[in-house]
Amino acid sequence: VTEVPVARxxxxxxxxxxxxxxxxxxxxxxxxxxxxxxxxADPETAEDHPGADTPPVPDGPGPSDGQVLExxxxxxxxxxxxxxxxxARLLPDxxxxxxEAAGEFRRYTELSLRDGKVAAARTVLGTLPARGGRIRxxxxxxxxxxxxxxxxxxxxxxRLGVTDDFEEVGNGIxxxxxxxxxxxxxxxxxxxxxxxxxxxx
Amino acid sequence: MLDVHHKGRAVxxxxxxxxxxxxxxxxxxxxxxxxxxxxx
Numbered sequence: 001v002t003e004v005p006v007a008r009x010x011x012x013x014x015x016x017x018x019x020x021x022x023x024x025x026x027x028x029x030x031x032x033x034x035x036x037x038x039x040x041a042d043p044e045t046a047e048d049h050p051g052a053d054t055p056p057v058p059d060g061p062g063p064s065d066g067q068v069l070e071x072x073x074x075x076x077x078x079x080x081x082x083x084x085x086x087x088a089r090l091l092p093d094x095x096x097x098x099x100e101a102a103g104e105f106r107r108y109t110e111l112s113l114r115d116g117k118v119a120a121a122r123t124v125l126g127t128l129p130a131r132g133g134r135i136r137x138x139x140x141x142x143x144x145x146x147x148x149x150x151x152x153x154x155x156x157x158x159r160l161g162v163t164d165d166f167e168e169v170g171n172g173i174x175x176x177x178x179x180x181x182x183x184x185x186x187x188x189x190x191x192x193x194x195x196x197x198x199x200x201x
Numbered sequence: 202m203l204d205v206h207h208k209g210r211a212v213x214x215x216x217x218x219x220x221x222x223x224x225x226x227x228x229x230x231x232x233x234x235x236x237x238x239x240x241x
Contacts, residue, residue, distance in 0.1 A: 095238070109229070147231055
């Protein structure tokens with residue numbers, strides 16, 4: 001039996017460094033890709049073509065002039081929180097009891113928020129080889145990693161039904177539940193994230 | 202900041218609406234669920 005130590009970050013000159021086992025690298029890449037796709041990144045281009053960020057073309061009639069203008073200014077039609085609970089957590093309402101103000105805020109900010117999260121996910125995918133190994137991150141890349149890791153941990157937390165108490169994560173999940181394997185992943189991501197914060201501070 | 206520990210939320214910024222919304226957007230970028238509210 002070969003035991004691979006779980007990856008964690010340490011400070012190094014001008015940035016941070018960590019060693020990932022292949023399985024750990026695959027888990028991080030897989031989860032980060034899933035979150036990027038959920039946020040609207042094209043699955044074909046999410047991994048290997050940073051910058052290829054054209055929005056999907058809808059079927060049927062093309063966008064109206066109004067929609068083209070809105071897109072040019074980074075506005076969206078969306079004024080309601082996404083139905084998917086993970087997306088609703090990643091792109092939350094900014095007003096609790098004022099749907100109109102929340103909708104207006106969303107219209108002006110959601111697109112750039114999505115783009116920022118997808119860009120952070122691409123940074124992770126671009127700096128973490130699928131085979132794992134030792135990686136070195138510059139300070140800006142490390143900060144993108146922090147945001148992307150946090151988004152993945154939040155997404156997992158929603159799917160695992162995490163509430164207030166960190167220690168209780170997974171307590172309500174039957175070992176036969178397919179989600180059970182991700183309880184460990186959730187804790188490891190928290191550990192990885194903490195090591196990255198410490199390495200940066 | 203102890204409010205975060207006890208209540209799960211705390212006031213982190215105050216000011217004009219535009220700058221509060223900018224702060225909220227930044228915090229959303231970091232995965233924090235910031236909301237803007239109006240003090241009476």
